[in-house]
Amino acid sequence: MSPRWNPNPDVRTGRHVVYNLHVHLVFVTKYRRGAMTDEILTRCEEIMREVCTDFEAELKQFNGEVDHVHLLVHYPPKVQLSKLVNSLKGVSARLLRKEHDSHIRRYLWGGHFWSGSYFAGSCGGAPLTVVKQYIENQKRPV
Template identity: 35%
Template sequence: MKTTRHATYNLNYHIVWLPKYRRSVLTGTVARHVEDIIHEIADDKGLEIIDLTVQPDHIHLFVSSPPKHAPSLLANWFKGISSRKYNHRYASSDDQKIKWTRGYYAGTAGEVSSETVQDYIQRQEAKP
């Protein structure tokens, strides 16, 4: 359990999003840069990343957040800020820019243990 000044909570979200056109651009140094940026965002926003998997054509993020943040806000933060930071720091041309699809998946981990969700995310790594 985590606490804020006015709440005790255990809210864990599984958020998945994809690069535009599901292109396999998240490999090598691009994947490492995106992963670092996602960790920066979490630190800046006071969120805890429980697990993060950057696959060539999508990202799985398992994150814990206080109740004041809606899952849609979390998805928008991670997608929007990561794209802007990556493109500003590393993209020297439009072809190198990271662009995300408009949609995303968000699920909660409710009473399911974090180990179960982490196991699911890690099993997804083995799939093509």
């Protein structure tokens, strides 16, 4: 099979699928406490990048503030988003607490790091109005 030219590197192929799935995730620290420092955010990004790699996903963008982080993740359709989120939050919480316990303990207690909730928004590709119009305009047989 010869490699095909692909003008969009975000469009990936699997054995039976062609996909381009991106999600914007936001995780907030428990009680929205400002436990993050630049050093902790840097380490958090490293951890989350490794977790994404384990899921055959790619962390495209990462940033945050003292009480939350934003991620842009490109992931394959075989990945259950909830499992990816649980791993991202669980692994990062465990390692960040282990590596920065003296700082984090001042802001967060009871073994918690992240709030139980999160934001996930699908993104990328054409706007919904364009997709709806494209589907509407298909040449349906009479």
